[in-house]
Amino acid sequence: MKYTRTCIVLCIAFLLSSHLHASAEPVISYSVEQAGAAEIYGADTTGNIIRRIQTDVPNMSSLSWSPDGRSVAYQSNHEGTPNIYVMDIRSKDSRRLTNHEGRSLRPAWSPNGKWIAFLSDRAGEYLDVYRMDTDGSNVRRLTNRGNNWEPDWSPDSQWIAFNATHDRRTGLYVMTADGRGRRQLKAGVFTAAGCTWSPDGKQIAFATGREFETGVNIYVIDIDGNNLRKLTRVGGMSLATHPAWSPDGEWIAYSQKKIVNLPPPGVRVPIDEVFGKCAIYIVKAKGTASEPRAIVNGLPLQPMPAWLPGTAFSVSPTAEKQLTLWGKLKKGKK
Numbered sequence: 001m002k003y004t005r006t007c008i009v010l011c012i013a014f015l016l017s018s019h020l021h022a023s024a025e026p027v028i029s030y031s032v033e034q035a036g037a038a039e040i041y042g043a044d045t046t047g048n049i050i051r052r053i054q055t056d057v058p059n060m061s062s063l064s065w066s067p068d069g070r071s072v073a074y075q076s077n078h079e080g081t082p083n084i085y086v087m088d089i090r091s092k093d094s095r096r097l098t099n100h101e102g103r104s105l106r107p108a109w110s111p112n113g114k115w116i117a118f119l120s121d122r123a124g125e126y127l128d129v130y131r132m133d134t135d136g137s138n139v140r141r142l143t144n145r146g147n148n149w150e151p152d153w154s155p156d157s158q159w160i161a162f163n164a165t166h167d168r169r170t171g172l173y174v175m176t177a178d179g180r181g182r183r184q185l186k187a188g189v190f191t192a193a194g195c196t197w198s199p200d201g202k203q204i205a206f207a208t209g210r211e212f213e214t215g216v217n218i219y220v221i222d223i224d225g226n227n228l229r230k231l232t233r234v235g236g237m238s239l240a241t242h243p244a245w246s247p248d249g250e251w252i253a254y255s256q257k258k259i260v261n262l263p264p265p266g267v268r269v270p271i272d273e274v275f276g277k278c279a280i281y282i283v284k285a286k287g288t289a290s291e292p293r294a295i296v297n298g299l300p301l302q303p304m305p306a307w308l309p310g311t312a313f314s315v316s317p318t319a320e321k322q323l324t325l326w327g328k329l330k331k332g333k334k
Contacts, residue, residue: 026246027051028253028295030280030303031060031074040072042308045251045282047295055092057085063306064109064116066134073097073107073116084118086134097136103127106150109134112157115177119148129162131177142179150194150242153177155201163189163206172206174223185225190216194242194304198249198285205231205243205252205285211259212236218243218254218283231283232292240281242304251282253295253305272300280305 026045031038038060042051058078065072066086073086079096082103087094098104102122109116116134119127126147132139146166153160154174161174172186172195185204193207193216202223209216216239217232231252232240237259244253260276263269278299283292296303 026248026251027308028244028246028280028282029063029065029072029306029308030296030299031063032299032303033059033301041296043295045246045293045295047293053089053092055087057087057094061301062106062304064107065306065309066109067111067113067309069309073109075105075107084116084136086116095136097132097134098139099136104130108151108153108160110153110157110177111155114157117142117151117153117160119151129160129179131179140178142175143182149192152194152196152204154197155199159197161185161195161197161204161206163192163195172204172208172221174204185223186221186228190239190241192241193239196243196245196252198245199247200249205245207239207241207243207254209239211239216240218252220252220285220287229287231285231287232281241302244305244307245285246282246307247310250285252285253280253282253307255279255302255304256281257302275302278302 027042029040029042031040036058038055038057040053041049043049057076059076060074062075063072071086071088075082075084082105083096084098084104084107085094085096100122102120105119107116107118115131117129117131120130121127128141128143129148129151130139130141146164149163151160151162158177159174164171164173170189171184172189173182173184175182189206189208195204195206197204203220204223205218205220207216207218213236215234215236217230217234218240220229220231234240240254240256242255255278257275257278259274261273279297280295280303281292282295284290
C-alpha cells in the first residue's frame with residue numbers, strides 16, 4: 001500500500017513539474033475587436049492560442065500587463081477622448097485612471113508595479129510622457145520638448161526609453177523615471193515606431209527606416225549607443241513596428257504591415273485603406289540565422305504585441321485538476 005501511494009505521488013509530481021516547465025514558454029498577447037468588444041488572446045511562440053479572454057470593452061488597444069499578470073492597462077476611446085484604463089483579468093472589472101479633455105495614450109506598467117507611464121497632449125499640441133501611480137493619482141509630467149512617443153521601462157524601473165521629435169529631428173532617447181538625465185541613443189528613428197528594453201537592461205530594440213526604400217525594420221542597440229544590429233529586412237513599403245522583448249530574452253515580437261494604397265499628395269483617406277492586413281511576428285533577439293516567424297496574420301488594425309509576465313496564464317484547466325487530485329489523495333491517506 002505504501003509503495004502504491006509513493007508511485008502515485010511521484011506520478012503527480014512528474015505531471016506538475018512537466019506543466020510548470022511547459023508554462024515557462026513565453027506568451028504573447030494582443031487584442032482583437034469582436035462584435036463591438038475586445039478579446040485578448042494569448043499565444044505561444046509557435047502561434048498556438050492558449051488563452052482567450054472575452055471583455056465588454058470596445059476599442060481596447062495598447063495592452064500593458066501588471067508584473068503579477070492579474071491586471072492589464074489599456075487605452076480606449078469608448079467614452080469619447082482616449083483614456084487609460086485598468087482591467088482585473090479575473091473579474092473583468094475596469095476602472096478609469098485618467099480623466100482629462102486631452103488624449104491619454106500608450107500605457108506602460110513599470111516592472112516594480114508602482115507606476116504607469118503614458119502619453120498625453122493635455123499640456124498643448126504635442127504629446128509628452130507622463131507618469132502616474134497605478135490608481136491614477138500623482139500624475140507627473142516627465143518631458144516638455146517636442147513630440148514624444150512610446151515609453152518603455154527599464155527592468156529596474158529606474159529608466160524610461162522613448163522616441164522623441166523636436167526641431168524636425170527624431171531620435172531614440174532614455175531618461176530617468178523622474179524625467180531627468182535625458183540622453184539620445186540614436187538619431188533618425190522612425191516616429192512613433194516604439195522601443196523595448198531587454199530583460200537584462202543592457203540593450204534596447206527599436207524600429208527605424210524609410211518605408212518607401214528599405215522599409216521600417218527592427219534594430220537592437222546597446223544602452224551606451226554602440227553595437228547597432230539589424231534584426232529584420234521587411235523591404236520597401238513595409239513597416240515592422242512596436243517591438244516587445246520577451247521575458248526570457250530570447251525573442252522580440254513586433255507588428256508588421258504593408259502599404260497597399262498610397263493616396264495622392266494632399267488626399268486624406270482612412271488608415272485602414274492605406275495598409276493591408278496586419279500581422280504579429282517574432283524574431284530571435286540575438287540575430288541568429290533563423291527567419292522571423294509569423295504568430296498571427298490577417299488582423300484588421302495594427303496590433304501592439306505585449307508579452308505576459310511569467311506568472312500570468314500559468315495555470316491551465318488541466319493543472320487545476322491535477323492540484324485538486326493532489327488534495328484528494330492527501331485526504332485519502334488519513
